[in-house]
Amino acid sequence: MHEELKNIWKNFFNWVLGNGPRPENEVIPPDPPPDLPFTQKPQDKYSRFHEATIKERYEQWLEIHGLHIFSILYSGLSILTCVVIVCLLLATVAELPPFGHERNPANNEVIRRYVEHGGHETGAQNIVAGLILDYRAFDTFGESAVLFTAAVSVLMILGASRRNKLNKSPSLKSETTSRNFLQRGPPSLDEPILRGVASLSIPAILMMGCVVVINGHLTPGGGFSGGAILSTALILASNAYGPERVHEFYNERTFIVSSSTALMIYALSKGYSFFTGANHFHSIIPKGTIGNIFSAGLILPLNICVGLIVAGTLYTFYSLFSKGDL
Amino acid sequence: MIIIEWLLLIFLIVCAIAVSISKNLLNSVIIFMNYSLVMAVIWVLLRSPDLAITEAAVGAGVTSVLFFLALRKIGQIGHEKENQNKN
Amino acid sequence: MLGKLFLNHYEAVAVILFGIGMTNLLLQRNLIKKIIGLNIMDTAVYLFLAAKGFVEGRAAPILISNGSGGWLNSSDLYVNPVPAGLVLTGIVVSVSVTAFSLALALKLYEYYGTLNIDEALMKMTEEQVELETTIEKAEEDVLAS
Numbered sequence: 119m120h121e122e123l124k125n126i127w128k129n130f131f132n133w134v135l136g137n138g139p140r141p142e143n144e145v146i147p148p149d150p151p152p153d154l155p156f157t158q159k160p161q162d163k164y165s166r167f168h169e170a171t172i173k174e175r176y177e178q179w180l181e182i183h184g185l186h187i188f189s190i191l192y193s194g195l196s197i198l199t200c201v202v203i204v205c206l207l208l209a210t211v212a213e214l215p216p217f218g219h220e221r222n223p224a225n226n227e228v229i230r231r232y233v234e235h236g237g238h239e240t241g242a243q244n245i246v247a248g249l250i251l252d253y254r255a256f257d258t259f260g261e262s263a264v265l266f267t268a269a270v271s272v273l274m275i276l277g278a279s280r281r282n283k284l285n286k287s288p289s290l291k292s293e294t295t296s297r298n299f300l301q302r303g304p305p306s307l308d309e310p311i312l313r314g315v316a317s318l319s320i321p322a323i324l325m326m327g328c329v330v331v332i333n334g335h336l337t338p339g340g341g342f343s344g345g346a347i348l349s350t351a352l353i354l355a356s357n358a359y360g361p362e363r364v365h366e367f368y369n370e371r372t373f374i375v376s377s378s379t380a381l382m383i384y385a386l387s388k389g390y391s392f393f394t395g396a397n398h399f400h401s402i403i404p405k406g407t408i409g410n411i412f413s414a415g416l417i418l419p420l421n422i423c424v425g426l427i428v429a430g431t432l433y434t435f436y437s438l439f440s441k442g443d444l
Numbered sequence: 445m446i447i448i449e450w451l452l453l454i455f456l457i458v459c460a461i462a463v464s465i466s467k468n469l470l471n472s473v474i475i476f477m478n479y480s481l482v483m484a485v486i487w488v489l490l491r492s493p494d495l496a497i498t499e500a501a502v503g504a505g506v507t508s509v510l511f512f513l514a515l516r517k518i519g520q521i522g523h524e525k526e527n528q529n530k531n
Numbered sequence: 532m533l534g535k536l537f538l539n540h541y542e543a544v545a546v547i548l549f550g551i552g553m554t555n556l557l558l559q560r561n562l563i564k565k566i567i568g569l570n571i572m573d574t575a576v577y578l579f580l581a582a583k584g585f586v587e588g589r590a591a592p593i594l595i596s597n598g599s600g601g602w603l604n605s606s607d608l609y610v611n612p613v614p615a616g617l618v619l620t621g622i623v624v625s626v627s628v629t630a631f632s633l634a635l636a637l638k639l640y641e642y643y644g645t646l647n648i649d650e651a652l653m654k655m656t657e658e659q660v661e662l663e664t665t666i667e668k669a670e671e672d673v674l675a676s
Binding site for chain 3: 172173175176179189193196197199200201203204207208209211212213214216217218219220222224225228229230232233234235236237243244245246249250254257258261264265267268269271272275276337338340342408409428431432435438439
């Protein structure tokens with residue numbers, strides 16, 4: 119009994135370390151089909167079949183140039199740095215005021231202002247939503263812009279070689295295929311179980327995402343979390359029914375148009391609101407009563423804008439990483 | 445309640461160390477996914493439900509999917525036979 | 532000091548996680564592991580911020596109805612909403628950073644065939660040396676002719 123327990127622990131640790139024994143009934147996947155690009159030129163020196171030899175070559179390289187001492191020095195110095203920083207931070211933490219006490223300096227008059235006046239100034243029941251989409255809406259605008267910029271940068275990095283491939287003449291194509299493994303599409307998932315589950319759960323996920331976005335000013339949630347939930351529905355659809363089906367209604371053009379429109383609407387409406395607020399003009403935007411779905415002024419449309427941007431961006435990341443294309 | 449808090453916090457540290465010492469990249473990513481999920485539970489304990497929803501959807505969902513896709517691109521998932529000698 | 536650390540257990544765990552993430556970032560030679568370490572550092576900072584905003588025995592910052600059409604807005608009922616707003620911004624930005632750095636790592640793998648940063652550096656140096664020797668040879672040829 120004791121031995122058995124010991125074996126289980128040993129297997130568990132081996133599994134954590136990634137060198138455990140393989141289960142006997144495991145199905146070994148078949149060899150990759152020969153038309154995969156990187157198998158065409160196994161003698162290519164950048165091919166991944168030379169991964170083991172790269173390690174050996176690296177060891178030799180260290181030997182030749184006498185760099186072993188530097189790598190040891192680097193490891194030692196970085197461990198020393200981390201230990202010193204953690205000790206300093208722990209010493210600081212020990213001097214902080216106790217956790218969860220209501221007289222902590224973090225709970226100062228700013229918080230009292232936000233909580234006591236936030237309700238009738240922004241009209242939002244969720245104080246965090248009122249904070250990030252009304253008082254500090256420019257922060258959130260910058261954040262949406264950061265997301266959009268990140269999506270466009272990833273589009274430039276991973277989608278650039280696609281244009282090269284299209285422009286290359288067919289004679290050069292065989293040379294470039296070994297490098298173009300990033301364009302390898304996902305394996306065909308023709309699975310009835312996946313499709314059945316997807317057809318049941320995608321409507322539920324979409325509804326959940328819409329509820330989280332639209333109720334952002336009443337309940338926890340808002341544009342960011344709702345947008346992420348919507349994007350998971352898109353990812354599931356792309357996996358179950360194939361990326362072509364999603365591409366019919368969500369492609370590069372849709373992404374650019376919807377995201378930039380949402381950013382423009384955000385900037386214009388919030389710019390108007392800040393302009394009138396700062397100059398003490400009368401604003402035409404009604405506040406509504408707290409707790410209703412049509413309340414809280416601009417927070418509902420801004421949440422929808424942010425949700426559109428986040429959903430589009432996260433699906434774009436997925437699509438670019440899976441097939442190098444949107 | 446305090447026991448659950450301590451258990452979750454210790455689980456976080458164990459997960460972080462396991463991510464560092466795991467030799468298999470796929471295992472690292474799966475452990476990191478669990479780490480994010482436990483982080484979402486801790487945010488519920490800290491009375492920040494907004495953060496919990498966002499972390500569960502973004503940290504445990506989308507980030508892990510991105511890591512899995514990157515691992516599939518570099519051939520660490522899917523062709524187990526070739527990877528055995530590599531790790 | 533240890534007793535005080537137990538009083539501030541969330542902050543102490545956040546600092547330890549920060550240290551683990553930083554060690555990962557400095558010591559791991561694999562780029563994917565480095566990116567995971569960066570994510571761990573991110574979440575450690577968020578945990579610290581959110582723990583500073585927590586107050587014992589108070590509710591989440593969502594206004595509670597007082598039963599007669601009004602809302603309870605006394606400030607000693609709710610926890611601090613500012614860290615939640617800050618961290619919400621941070622989580623989404625960290626996803627963008629993760630996706631961007633993963634894309635760069637994939638591009639590096641596409642070019643050098645390895646994710647280990649030392650080996651990529653070795654290949655980079657070799658390419659540089661190769662290029663220099665070819666240039667020298669070409670110059671010699673030009674001079675000889």
